Amino acid sequence: xxxxxxxxxxxxxxxxxxxxxxxxxxxxxxxxxxxxxxxxxxxxxxxxxxxxxxxxxxxxxxxxxxxxxxxxxxxxxxxxxxxxxxxxxxxxxxxxxxxxxxxxxxxxxxxxxxxxxxxxxxxxxxxxxxxxxxxxxxxxxxxxxxxxxxxxxxxxxxxxxxxxxxxxxxxxxxxxxxxxxxxxx
Amino acid sequence: xxxxxxxxxxxxxxxxxxxxxxxxxxxxxxxxxxxxxxxxxxxxxxxxxxxxxxxxxxxxxxxxxxxxxxxxxxxxxxxxxxxxxxxxxxxxxxxxxxxxxxxxxxxxxxxxxxxxxxxxxxxxxxxxxxxxxxxxxxxxxxxxxxxxxxxxxxxxxxxxxxxxxxxxxxxxxxx
Numbered sequence: 391x392x393x394x395x396x397x398x399x400x401x402x403x404x405x406x407x408x409x410x411x412x413x414x415x416x417x418x419x420x421x422x423x424x425x426x427x428x429x430x431x432x433x434x435x436x437x438x439x440x441x442x443x444x445x446x447x448x449x450x451x452x453x454x455x456x457x458x459x460x461x462x463x464x465x466x467x468x469x470x471x472x473x474x475x476x477x478x479x480x481x482x483x484x485x486x487x488x489x490x491x492x493x494x495x496x497x498x499x500x501x502x503x504x505x506x507x508x509x510x511x512x513x514x515x516x517x518x519x520x521x522x523x524x525x526x527x528x529x530x531x532x533x534x535x536x537x538x539x540x541x542x543x544x545x546x547x548x549x550x551x552x553x554x555x556x557x558x559x560x561x562x563x564x565x566x567x568x569x570x571x572x573x574x575x
Numbered sequence: 576x577x578x579x580x581x582x583x584x585x586x587x588x589x590x591x592x593x594x595x596x597x598x599x600x601x602x603x604x605x606x607x608x609x610x611x612x613x614x615x616x617x618x619x620x621x622x623x624x625x626x627x628x629x630x631x632x633x634x635x636x637x638x639x640x641x642x643x644x645x646x647x648x649x650x651x652x653x654x655x656x657x658x659x660x661x662x663x664x665x666x667x668x669x670x671x672x673x674x675x676x677x678x679x680x681x682x683x684x685x686x687x688x689x690x691x692x693x694x695x696x697x698x699x700x701x702x703x704x705x706x707x708x709x710x711x712x713x714x715x716x717x718x719x720x721x722x723x724x725x726x727x728x729x730x731x732x733x734x735x736x737x738x739x740x741x742x743x744x745x746x747x748x749x750x
Contacts, residue, residue, distance in 0.1 A: 449663075453635040507741040507750050509626070512626055555594060
C-alpha cells in the first residue's frame with residue numbers, strides 16, 4: 391500500500407469516472423471492486439469488503455458512499471469530493487440529456503410506447519432487488535412482519551417515511567438486539 | 576429557481592439522504608409522495624417515466640433525484656437536488672470511516688444492520704409497486720414486469736439489455 395500515500399486527485403476522479411461509465415447497464419459494485427482492488431490496488435479485498443459493509447449499513451446510495459469512503463481513505467475530504475464528483479458527473483449529464491429529450495417529446499405516441507415497456511422493466515428491477523436482498527434477511531416471522539409493515543405503510547397507506555421509520559426502526563432494533571437474537575435462536 | 580423551491584429541494588433530499596437505509600431505492604416512495612402530492616413538480620405518470628429513464632442510465636441509484644430536481648427547477652435544480660441527496664449521507668460515511676473499527680462489535684451496529692434490513696426490503700418493493708401504479712400499468716405491462724422480474728432474479732443478464740428489450744416491446748405495440 392506504499393504508493394497510496396499520495397494518489398493525485400485527478401487520478402481518483404478519473405478512476406471513479408471510469409467506474410461510472412463502465413457500469414452502463416448495471417453492475418456498479420463489481421466495477422468498483424475491479425478498479426479499486428485489482429486495477430489501482432488502493433485496497434485489499436478484505437478492506438474493500440469491510441468498506442462495502444459500512445457503505446451498505448449507512449444511509450445513502452451504496453456506490454456513492456463507497457466513493458466517499460475510498461476517496462477519503464486516499465486523500466481525506468478533498469479525495470472524497472473528487473471521487474464522488476468523478477462518479478456522478480457523467481451519469482448526471484447523461485440522465486439530464488435523457489430527461490430533457492423526454493420532456494420535449496413526452497407526448498409523442500412512440501415515446502410513450504417505448505416508455506410503457508421501459509417502465510415495466512424498471513419496476514421489475516426494483517422487485518428483483520427486493521427479492522435478492524429479501525432472500526438474505528427474511529428468515530423469521532418478525533422479519534416478514536417488518537417487511538410487510540414497511541411495504542403497506544409506504545405503498546398502500548402512503549405514510550411519510552419519517553413516521554414509518556420512527557415507528558418501525560426502534561421495534562426492529564429491539565428485535566435484532568444481539569442478546570435477544572441469541573436467546574431466541 | 577425561487578428561494579422557496581431551493582429550500583424545498585434541500586429539505587426533501589437532505590432528509591431523504593439520511594433516511595435512505597439500504598441504498599437510494601428505499602426513499603423512492605417518499606420522494607414520489609412529496610414531489611407529486613405535496614409540491615406538484617410533476618405528475619405520477621411523469622415520475623414513473625423518469626424513474627424508468629434513471630434506471631436505464633449508468634451510475635448509482637439516485638439519478639431519479641437529479642431528474643426530479645430538473646423537473647422542479649431546471650439544471651440548477653437538478654444539481655442542487657443531487658448535492659442535497661449526497662452530502663448528509665457522505666458526511667456520515669466520513670465520520671464512520673474513522674470510527675468503524677471501534678463500532679465493529681457494538682450491539683447497536685448489529686441491531687441496526689439486521690433490524691433495518693427487512694424494512695429496507697419492504698421500502699424497495701414499495702417503490703416498484705408505486706411506479707407500476709403511477710404508470711397505470713396495463714395487464715400486458717404487468718405480464719412484462721413479471722417476465723422481467725423472473726429474468727433479473729434467475730439470470731445475470733445486464734439490466735440495460737432487459738430494459739432496452741422492454742422498450743422495444745413497447746415500441747412494437749406489444750404492451
